[in-house]
Amino acid sequence: MSIRNADGSAVSTIDDENGGAQVRKVVLHRRVPTPRRPRPARAQRAMTGLRRTFTQSDYPQPDFVRSDRLVRTWGGSLAPWRLAAVGVIIILVLSFAWVRLFHIGPPSIEDLRRTAGVDEWQTLPIGVKDDQPGVAERNKATGKWSGFDIDIAYMIAEDLGFRRAEVQFYGIESEDRARMEATDLGGKPVPVKMVIASYSITEEREREPNVMFSQSYLHTEQSVITLKGHDKVASLEEFKDKDVCSLSSSTSASAAKDSGAKLTRRNRVSECFALLDHNKVQAVTTDAAILGGYKDRYPTRYDHWDLGLDKTEAWGVSVGANAALRDLVNITLYRSFKDPKDARWEQAYETNILPETVTNVSADGELVPLARPQQPVTARPRVRELPWEEVVP
Amino acid sequence: MTVTPIARPPRRARRTQLNWLLTALPAFPLVLLVLRLWYLSRQDLPTMLLLVQYISPLGMISALIITLIWTVPAVVLVLRALGGLLLVSTPNQEDAARRSLLALTALRMPDWVVAVAVALAGFTWQLRLLPTLIMLVAVTLALTAVQRYPGERRMLVVATLVVPIVLGLIVLLWAWPGIRMSLVAGEYGTAALLVTPSLLGWLLTGPLPPRAARLATHWPAVAAVIVAPFVIGVVFLRAPVLPNSAVEVGDPTPAAAVEVIRGQLITVDDTATTILRRGGEVVFIANDQVRSKTLCPEPIRTQHSRITVRGWAIDESALEWVAPTRQVTDVDPRCLGRPLKPR
Numbered sequence: 001m002s003i004r005n006a007d008g009s010a011v012s013t014i015d016d017e018n019g020g021a022q023v024r025k026v027v028l029h030r031r032v033p034t035p036r037r038p039r040p041a042r043a044q045r046a047m048t049g050l051r052r053t054f055t056q057s058d059y060p061q062p063d064f065v066r067s068d069r070l071v072r073t074w075g076g077s078l079a080p081w082r083l084a085a086v087g088v089i090i091i092l093v094l095s096f097a098w099v100r101l102f103h104i105g106p107p108s109i110e111d112l113r114r115t116a117g118v119d120e121w122q123t124l125p126i127g128v129k130d131d132q133p134g135v136a137e138r139n140k141a142t143g144k145w146s147g148f149d150i151d152i153a154y155m156i157a158e159d160l161g162f163r164r165a166e167v168q169f170y171g172i173e174s175e176d177r178a179r180m181e182a183t184d185l186g187g188k189p190v191p192v193k194m195v196i197a198s199y200s201i202t203e204e205r206e207r208e209p210n211v212m213f214s215q216s217y218l219h220t221e222q223s224v225i226t227l228k229g230h231d232k233v234a235s236l237e238e239f240k241d242k243d244v245c246s247l248s249s250s251t252s253a254s255a256a257k258d259s260g261a262k263l264t265r266r267n268r269v270s271e272c273f274a275l276l277d278h279n280k281v282q283a284v285t286t287d288a289a290i291l292g293g294y295k296d297r298y299p300t301r302y303d304h305w306d307l308g309l310d311k312t313e314a315w316g317v318s319v320g321a322n323a324a325l326r327d328l329v330n331i332t333l334y335r336s337f338k339d340p341k342d343a344r345w346e347q348a349y350e351t352n353i354l355p356e357t358v359t360n361v362s363a364d365g366e367l368v369p370l371a372r373p374q375q376p377v378t379a380r381p382r383v384r385e386l387p388w389e390e391v392v393p
Numbered sequence: 394m395t396v397t398p399i400a401r402p403p404r405r406a407r408r409t410q411l412n413w414l415l416t417a418l419p420a421f422p423l424v425l426l427v428l429r430l431w432y433l434s435r436q437d438l439p440t441m442l443l444l445v446q447y448i449s450p451l452g453m454i455s456a457l458i459i460t461l462i463w464t465v466p467a468v469v470l471v472l473r474a475l476g477g478l479l480l481v482s483t484p485n486q487e488d489a490a491r492r493s494l495l496a497l498t499a500l501r502m503p504d505w506v507v508a509v510a511v512a513l514a515g516f517t518w519q520l521r522l523l524p525t526l527i528m529l530v531a532v533t534l535a536l537t538a539v540q541r542y543p544g545e546r547r548m549l550v551v552a553t554l555v556v557p558i559v560l561g562l563i564v565l566l567w568a569w570p571g572i573r574m575s576l577v578a579g580e581y582g583t584a585a586l587l588v589t590p591s592l593l594g595w596l597l598t599g600p601l602p603p604r605a606a607r608l609a610t611h612w613p614a615v616a617a618v619i620v621a622p623f624v625i626g627v628v629f630l631r632a633p634v635l636p637n638s639a640v641e642v643g644d645p646t647p648a649a650a651v652e653v654i655r656g657q658l659i660t661v662d663d664t665a666t667t668i669l670r671r672g673g674e675v676v677f678i679a680n681d682q683v684r685s686k687t688l689c690p691e692p693i694r695t696q697h698s699r700i701t702v703r704g705w706a707i708d709e710s711a712l713e714w715v716a717p718t719r720q721v722t723d724v725d726p727r728c729l730g731r732p733l734k735p736r
Binding site: 078086121163166 | 478482582585586589593596597599600601602605609610613624653655726729730731732
């Protein structure tokens, strides 16, 4: 097809020049200059964008309401609050799932038992004193163990899952406590898993490599005992240059040494009392709870005196290097402290130490304090407890 | 000058992706089961083959179902609620469904699936999750109403505001003893689980700001889909597939020492008892050496919470509450690795 003029003459076109090929559509690319609007300031633009993101935009409501428009406008005023609610829910779900699945945070009791190795032990050997009436004593005739430390040991063993028959007590001397090496009845050394042997918690002892204390289970103080008829005693200085017996590597020995007394050290408190009975020493000094037992047993033989020392002897359970076992012991102590229904500590105190407080009267008629009659404040051990689990009260 | 927009070819890519997803989905439990065995055998191939020989697939699958059944309604209901929220927030439902698989799933999900999921959740979810379930039901109902009957304003007010608020109040009143108890006991997580759904439920029954809707619904769902296999895997890897037991081993003579071996009982045949110990070690004990055997409770025992709502313990599902249970009162000493009779 060609284009002709009115007179019929052919008009030269592009089509003619390229041999009859026809161009049906020509697309012109031309940039339409857009009228420049004044651009709002950057901050203003950001604000508008934010507002559009977080609020429902206002749609003009026509008379013929379209259904999808209605959907969009229904309840639009609450939309930002809904967004916040969705955010809150997502955060809550994430945190719950995280805690539930990955067990973050402190270990569970199950983990502690596994780390401590408790599940593998057939018996629980515990090092205790064997010559301290009221604290820990082995009846030589019957072989029965009794005393406050023994009851505390049974309490801990019970929570660890050991029956009484599976708890084995071995006598331990003061100097062996840091090594956790007790001796059996035949005199052979026996390693023990924990030491509950009127063992005072001190910083110096905690620095030793194999000593790790639980929290304290009894607060007592140092006192002194003499034979009946001795002059009134109010301080250790009164024994300056006199013979005083105390337990070796004990806290009371260093206090006695500071006062200038001539110190005799013995490994067992019963040996000290033997010296006292034979007048080899003037006095025996150690923790009041230990001496109270002797005074209670031989009220006519000894005089028990309160000392003006303000230092508290806090007894703790040593677990060697087993940190998980320490945590387990602490959980038991915390349970007994916190749970009103758990009266095992109170019973141990009432059966062993409370009866002795009545008989422990010094010569001038005053009661000698033996131990604090409440369980020491025990901090909550770090043990995992999911929001809905009740491991410790 | 005319510029003709050329219609895009229909997007088939998404549909083929969906097909592949449906193909891969049944393989997932299978992979889980194999992974569970591999984990149990501590990556030791001979041990794993021994386990494969003796563990019945039925036992594994029942362990899988018992452990994971609660996740099915969770997935369905959360998908429906989130997708509904996205559908309602965007101007054009079809457009939203084309752009997001989440919206598409919510749009196409039959109502009976939601109903079955609600029933299943009602039986298998723990009590402390029931307020969440009720909130999910209320939100789903309201969103469906907004989606399907956008013109019925009066009905919408009832469905999106009155019903969720009344339900929330009822739940709060019903759970109040439990809330107070958990606050007193310091279990703030439980209290939050009981309180928050009732407080937030009525707020989630309408559209989000349109530009933020995709960010707040689609992408969390995508993230959840990516994370879910791992979560389900972790949950299932912890589930026991073999019975935990303890066996006393010793010579038949009465004075002989007795040792307790704890582990998971693989099988007992006519000559030996095969036990998988905790570290992945397999022991064969001659049957005449076996003195006694006992089943042990779960190593990770769920601590029964003391918190109850009107007599219903907070960590029990309706099914557990109704079905009879055996109370494990004290632990057998053999499960702690000690002989039954101390010597």
